[in-house]
Amino acid sequence: MFQSFNDATSPDQGPPRLQALRDVLAAEGYDGFLIPRADAHQGEYVAPADDRLAWLTGFTGSAGFCAALKDIAGVFIDGRYRVQVKAQVDTAHFTPVPWPDTKPGPWLKEHLPETHKMAYDPWLHTSSEVEALEKAGVNLMATDNLVNRIWTDRPAPPMGKIMVHPMELAGESHGDKRARLADMLRDAGHDAAVLTLPDSIAWLLNIRGSDIPRNPVPHCFAVLHADASVDLFVAAEKLTEIGDHLGDEIRIHAPDTFLDALAALEGTIRVDKSSAPVIVSQTVTAEVAFDDDPCVLPKACKNAVEIDGTRTAHIRDAHAMVNFLAWLDTQAPGLTEIAVVTALEGFRAQTNALRDISFETIAGAGPNGAIVHYRCTKTTNRAVQDGELLLVDSGGQYVDGTTDITRTVVMGTPTREQQECYTLVLQGMIALSMARFPRGVAGRDIDALARAPLWRHGLDYDHGTGHGVGAYLCVHEGPARISRISEVPLKPGMILSNEPGYYREGAFGIRIENLIVVQDAPELGDKRDQLSFETLTWVPLDRRLIAVDMISPVERNWIDAYHAKIAQILDVQGSAKDWLMAATLPL
Incomplete structure (x- = not known):
């Protein structure tokens, strides 16, 4: 079984942990601390060691953050999670905040004293996030992670093995990818690009990992140089199963040398302010050029x-x-x-x-x-x-x-109501x-295009x-x-x-x-x-949920053609075959 059905909450979660964090804030002289869902790689899914938001609040959504202040703790969630958050957090101590309708900067200014110190971990926030808060007048203070101080049984960081993603699946060698992206860097006048997104590095080097569930990526950092070479910052024990796949142009370094290497870079260094942790641009002493991660668009x-x-x-x-x-x-x-x-x-x-x-x-x-x-x-x-x-x-x-x-x-x-709503959703899917x-x-x-059928009915x-x-x-x-x-x-x-x-x-x-x-x-x-x-x-x-009287001839033809192709290309056996034949009959 791949999935666990255990609850994220535990008896000491919520108020006791929040109070412990507030005790640290008081001792350090801070007025609040930001707890994002993100890890240092800004991935949507995080390893157990980085799941601080869920550990503190009970909220397990894939996006959001908590602003823990002395007298209020706002849990910022988008429209996907406004029902879920009410079921997962103790609303007597945590306040759900609709985001991005409510911007964090103005909210913090409203609830913080005029003279304040708002602490944050610079490994867990991007330059864009920090700039937006500072522009709103929030006085940010970089610190070590205060949640880590109170999380006494925090799991160890993952050490999953890295695997080769072969050419017959990748379709392009990592040497060709590096050369292609190096050309992009030189054309832009950049001497190197800092890569912090694990899927970017996995794509670039034709590797896959196992550091976090559900996403086959390794936790690592890299610097791609304009000569197409790469400095890869990764634990050596993760590389024991890939042989000589990386080659001589990929130099391996311990992860704890990453910041020192950034400080030693020369020339113009490309940093993606929307995904790289702000500590990257704070550490680079050379000229920083904020631009997109060069892997993101080619990978897509x-x-x-x-x-x-x-x-x-x-x-x-x-x-x-x-x-x-x-x-x-x-x-x-x-x-x-x-x-x-x-x-x-x-x-x-x-x-x-x-x-x-x-x-x-x-x-x-x-x-x-x-x-x-x-x-x-x-x-x-x-x-x-x-x-x-x-x-x-x-x-x-x-x-x-x-x-x-x-x-x-x-x-x-x-x-009939279920059929009508289903059919409106289906019409939007077909239109797109x-x-x-x-x-x-x-x-x-x-x-x-996908929303128009619903909009016409006020939905x-x-x-x-x-x-x-x-x-x-x-x-x-x-x-x-x-x-x-x-x-x-x-x-x-x-x-x-x-x-x-x-x-x-x-x-x-x-x-x-x-x-x-x-x-x-x-x-x-x-x-x-x-x-x-x-x-x-x-x-x-x-088909039971399709209100046939609501759909147009064009939509009906699309559904029938879609089902006909399914029946043609799938080869299931036994009772499933009988089910498939019935499920794909023309409307």
């Missing part, structure tokens, strides 16, 4: 080998999903969320190719489905009742690709799947429509996404999720998610330069 634009591998991974994953959905349809009402998750993980494991799940499986029954990033535990575990919706968001990590899929199904007979758009369009320009959802996805890397990958705030132009090879939803607190949640890849659009009309999407996910939709 997958090559043909990576896309072919991802297609294969999705077909394999679809077989597991179809076997799971066929099994699910044989279950009577009363099936628990934990049973659902355990069964789905079992079907993926039966592929004999699964390396890990790509994130904690979400199985939300009834009202739990309205918690966007819900994770069932032994405490919250709920049975699916007759007539309720079950939202299942899951994915797998395979050596040839990363998958992420959401299907919402009904246990028994749906209500069929989109054609000019080259240069960003995610913000097409986000409305919406409080999360982005799509995120980038890695190639056997992180399931959430930048820089592109489909969101009202994304200005990154979409480019061929970018793999994105397409996942509109609708959530009614206390009742149900609906989300339908396929992965799509940006491609050059076939020529039409006056042959304008346009892009479109290729669908990668091939798993049937719940």
Whole structure:
């Protein structure tokens, strides 16, 4: 079993730990301390040793932070977690703060004394974050991590082994990648670039790691030089299984020498202020040029080998999903969320190719489905009742690709209201799947396509429509996404999720998610330069939830064609085959 269902909380969590932190603040003369979800690598998922936010507050979401002051402790959460946070934190001592609606700078200024000292760990905040707070008038004081001082049984940092990601899966040697990016550095007048994102380093050097669950990346830092050589700062014991893969142009150093090496750099040094911890730019004594991590965009634009591998991974994953959905349809009402998750993980494991799940499986029954990033535990575990919706968001990590899929199904007979809401979400997903758009369009320009059917009925959802996805890397990958705030132009090879939803607190949640890849659009009309999407996910939709009278002929044709292709490309056996044939019949 890949997933644990233990609760994040413990008897001494919350108020006792908050008071212990406040005792440290008083002793040091600080008025508050910032506790982000992030680690020194700014990853979405963190190792147990870096999960300070959950340890202190009980909140386990993938984004957010706590501002612990003398008299108030604000837990800042975005729209995905506004239901979840109320269930996880002690609201008598922690105050949920809607973010980014409420900016941290003004909030801190309101609750801090006029003359104050706000402490922060410079390893855990980016230059952009620090600049925004200082611009708002917050007096920041860098310090060691104050939570670490009171976390007496803090786990040790991870030491997972690093593995080679072979050429037949990567599609490009790390020497060619380094040379390509070195050309970019020289063209920009940069002598070196500091790399702090583990997935950037993993992609650049064609390696994968095992330092954090669900994401096959190693914890390490690197400096890419304009001569295409790399200084890699990583524990030597992580490298025992990769032989001579790195070669002579990759110099290995102990992690504790990283800051000294930064201080010794000469020339113009590129630093990504949105992802590198602020201690990097504070340490570099040479000229700092703030610019994007040079790996991020090339990594997002997958090559043909990576896309072919991802297609294969999705077909394999679809077989597991179809076997799971066929099994699910044989279950009577009363099936628990934990049973659902355990069964789905079992079907993926039966592929004999699964390396890990790509994130904690979400199985939300009834009202739990309205918690966007819900994770069932032994405490919250709920049975699916007759007539309720079950939202299942899951994915797998395979050596040839990363998958992420959401299907919402009904246990028994749906209500007309459930069908109407589901169909509006489905119409948005189809609109985005069929989109054609000019080259240069960003995610913000097409986000409305997925929301328009819901908007017409006064409905919406409080999360982005799509995120980038890695190639056997992180399931959430930048820089592109489909969101009202994304200005990154979409480019061929970018793999994105397409996942509109609708959530009614206390009742149900609906989300339908396929992965799509940006491609050059076939020529039409006056042959304008346009892009479109290729669908990668091939798993049937719940036909019981489709209000056929609401959909247009074009939408109906899309659904029928989608289901016909699923029936053609998937080869499941036994009772699952009968289920698949019925599930993919024309509407």
